[in-house]
Structures are given as structure tokens and as C-alpha cells.
Amino acid sequence: VAKLCVCDLLVAQCDVNCCCDPDCSADDFSLFTTCSVPVVTGDSRLCSQKAAVYSLDVGADPPERIVELTERVNPSVFCIHAANYKEALFFPSPETPTSENFDQLLKQFGSPAFSAEPDSWNADAEHPSGGNETYRYEYGAPIQTADAFLRLPSPVVSSWCSDANPAAFLVSQATKCTRSVSTEECDSIPALSMLFYTNSSILAVPKSSQMVNITVHSITVQSPKGTRTLLKGSDVFRLPTLVDGLCINVVLGVSYRVTHTDTGEITAAAAAFVLGAIEKEALSIQQSFQITFTQVDTEPVPLSGNPGYVVGLPVRAGFRPQGYPFPAGSTNQHSQLTILQSTASPDCLAARGARTPVLFGYNTISGCKLRVSAEMKCQPLAQTLLDVLKGQSFPEYVASFGNSQGQDVLDWVPITHLHVSEQTMRDFSPLSCLIPVSLEIEVKWTRYGSLVNPQARIVNVTATLTSAALKRVPSGRERMIPVMSSVVFTDVSAPAEPGYKAWPSIGIRLPQDFFFPFL
């Protein structure tokens, strides 16, 4: 017990306030204020054990350390007088693996979890092999194929591609890795041809015999400069071939799209390829792989938040098809709320059509200048400006939450349109031309939900179109009119209210005939 010291952490150095440290000298002890470890004893449940008591005598000058070796007696009647079981009070030392006990140790400790009683784990790990057990894919389960798993090559440790990475169900992944092509001729390396990625068929449910073939969805050919063209008629398999020192039809990227039902069954799988050309002497190429999952009968719509909007994701908007009552699946046509995008050239008409989606939380302002000459008529000019500001299809409704579905009508907020006209004092003539000069979209959003995890919810969208009178342009001259559009996000969150649970009430109800026969 005198040799044990819990606070002696630094080797060959004195630990501060550690009275049992053998590396400390008497000078060090005189600088201590307290002893961090006052007593070192054996197991306190023993009836009598040795104890080393360390204390600092601050009365002496300089303070010195006092060590006492005493016997501590446990007064309880249930103290351990003697223990004939050696491992009772100590942690067992693990066995050192040797060639004899390695197999037994591997069997006992080789699995991901083990307990003191290894037999109980084996019983739980066995799946009940019932005949009516229906298997289905669960989130994260590897997608099984006829021989092994659906491969999604990805970089492991280094950037070289490893084909042993299985694709997991419902886990969308995108990976990029480098493939070595210097080993053989490029048309004999299997990982460069389309067949490698489509020849295995996926099992529809785990451990079944129902197969789903991987079809070729599309083939895009990438030229050496980087431009990509989509091939029409993508039924033919294009295998790598050597042509003039170039190896063409080499797989540069694969994008799997797996369609599944909501019960965990895979119904279809399609792969979109990007093929390119590499030089014959190339040592390595970079391949990119992607896998996405879509449920049957739904369009993959990227959500802008779940459920609240995430800052930086586009604000979802749409139209309501005419017809009353609402047909199911209304407010489809997932267009986006877009605003004018400022381009390099300041002329509005030159950059017509350049629009950028409105991202939640990002206030933006953009503008351009319109060149107006005397010959331009008022009405077409106003219409052109309106097109420039609002775009081709300005939506009518904005989604309240990032994951609002089309069929939930109440989750969509209508866009309110306001028209403001700037009238200057000098301009009284009613015939003057009013042209829209600025579009300001104000999006009011609030924090919704619990205080710990508030979600952003759009409550109001107002599009204010400001019109100004066009001053008469002298003939032969041109005037530049600045046109501006902006998006502002305002937080209109109400202060949070605490919500307390109701006090529990005691529900006592006497039976009706308790006082029979008096009542």
C-alpha cells in the first residue's frame, strides 16, 4: 500500500499536491497546499486492511509531509473476514494469446460484442428460422445481389477504389475514387466496362430468389475537353475499345437509381453511365459513383428541410391547378421561386432568362439597367419589364415547410401581390407611362415547434411591385432605367411560451350506489 500512488501521473517528475509521489523531494512538499490523495487503502470491504495516510503538517515551517501506515478496521458486521476466492476483489488479468488458446479466445472475444457468459449471446443471435418470416430491407442494410452485395466503389484509407464497399439501402451516397489502369490493357480491366456494373442482379428482398436486373438508364459521353452529350438510344452496351492510342467507352461515372416500395422491397434499379476516353498510357483515372433511392409512384423532390426550412436551401413554390374540388396531388409542378440574377452585362434584355432560385434565409438584391429609347411604346415596355422582374412562371403558392407535400393544401401559403406606384410631385399627367421598376419579395417566417429544436416556417409572402412614371425620352436619345428586385426574409417569431403539463388530478369517483339503500 505504501507503493501505490494514484496521483503520480508524470514520470520522473513531481506531481502537484500529490503527497504519495516518490519523485517529490522535501522542498516540493513544502510548496503543496493540500494532499489530493489523503488515504491509500486496500478494499474497504475487508474487515481490516492496511492504509497509508498522507497529510501535510502546515503548522511546521516549512510544511512537511507526514506518512503513516496504519490498520483500518471496518466496523460493519458484514465486512469480509476472509475470502477464499482469489479473483473476488481484483480485476482478472486477461490471458495472453498463445498459439494454443488463440482459437478459443477468438471464438470468445472475436465478435462485436461479448459478455461474461458467452453462451447467452449465441442464443439471441440466431434468427428464428420460420417458414413464414418475410424479409425486407431495412435502412442501412447492404443490398444483396446474386453472389454478394451491390458494389459502390469508394476510396478506403487512400484514394484508390475499393470494390468491397456495399451499397446500403436508403443511404444515398456519392463517392469519388481513383482507379489504377496501368496494370493491363484498358479493354481487359473489368472495372472500366459497363458490364461490370450491370451484370449482377439485385435480390428484391433479402434471402429470396426474386431478382431485379440493373437496366441502363442513360449513357452520357464525355469528351476529352469535358463537354458531355447524352446519347440517344442507350440500349447498346458500349465496351471499352482501343482506337488510335485512345481508350474509348471507359466508365468514368455511374449513378444508380434504385426504386423501392414502402415495405422495403426493391422493384427496379437503373444505372446512368458517363463514358469517356482516356489515353492508352494513362496510369489512373478518377471515377465517381452515386446511388439514390426513390419510392415507387413518387417523384423525387428534393426537400428543403424536414420539416422546417434549412438556411441555404431553395424555397419551394408551386401552382394550384384549376378545378374545384381539389384533385388529389394538387400544387404539383414543383417550380421554384426565382428572382432576377445580376449578370456581367448590366443590360436587362441581354441577360433575359438568367434567374436564380431564392434560397431560404439569404436576403438578395439584384438589378439591371434597361435601355429605353423614344420609340418604345409604353405597354410593351411595361410588359417586358414585368417579364424581366417576375420571370416566366411566377408561382402562386409557397410551401410553408421544407417538406410540404402537394396534397396538403393547408401547408401552402399564397403569395400576396401588392402594387405601389411612385408618384412624384412633378408628374400630374394621367397619361404618363407607369412601368414597374422594382419587385420586392418579403418572406415572413417564424420559428415553430419546441424551444429546443425550432423549425423555420414561412407564414407570409408578399411581392410588392413598385411602378414609376416613365419620363419622356427626348427623341434620338436613350435613357437607362435601373430595375431592381430583392428578397428579404423577416423573422416574425412570437416570443416562446412555456408549455407545462397539466397537474395530475386525482380521479375519485364513488360508485353510484355507494349509499344504497339510503340514496
Next chain:
Amino acid sequence: SSPQLSSVPLQVLLYVNSIYYASYFAATLAMIVYKSQAFSYPDDFLAPDLTLLLLMALVEVLRLHLGSKGNLTEEEAPLGLSLALTVASVILAVYFLMWQTYVLRADVILNALLLLTYGLESVLKVMAIAAF
């Protein structure tokens, strides 16, 4: 009337012994349960302790019955048999005093008292046998 040869102190001691042993059995069983919860008590060590405790109970019941019967009927044979069984009881008590897996202070006290009782009983039994 014939003089009474049955030993009254022996009978009293046997009676007290039976009551004491009942509480000893209950207390030792409860302490074994406590030890199995408070300490690391694997099954390999728990089984022998429980078995020996039950065996001791059986031996004790038989021993006390024979001793009482022999003393009251003034026969030497049952008393002799009871004395032999006392040896077995002493060995078992020494096991619970020194060789069980965890010996608590309460165990020491109980078993020491039991051994003391056995010692006194043996002396009285020998005296009774000599008298019969």
C-alpha cells in the same frame, strides 16, 4: 421411583441448539444471498456453499432428534450415533467458519457460537453415555 438418568442440562442444550440452529440456517442463507448480490460470486463457488448448508441442516436435524431421543429413553445407541454426527457437524461448521468463499464477520460470530454449543453438547453427551 428409579433415579432419573436423563441429563437435564443436555436436554436444555439440545432444545436451545435447535432454536439457535434454525436462526443460524436462516441467517447464513440470507447472507449467502447478500454475498451473491454484493460481491462477485460465480456459480462454481455458490453451488458448493449452498449444498453444504443444506447438508448441514439435514445432519443437524437428524443429530438433534437422535440426541434428544437417546437422552430421554436413556439409551446409549442413539446418543452414540448423535455424537458421531456431531463430528460431521463440527467439520461443516469449521468449513463455514474458514473455507467458504466469503467469510464475513457475522459468519465468524455465528459459527464460533455454534462450535461452542457443539463442544458443550459433546461433553454432556459423553457424561450421559457414561451414566447410562
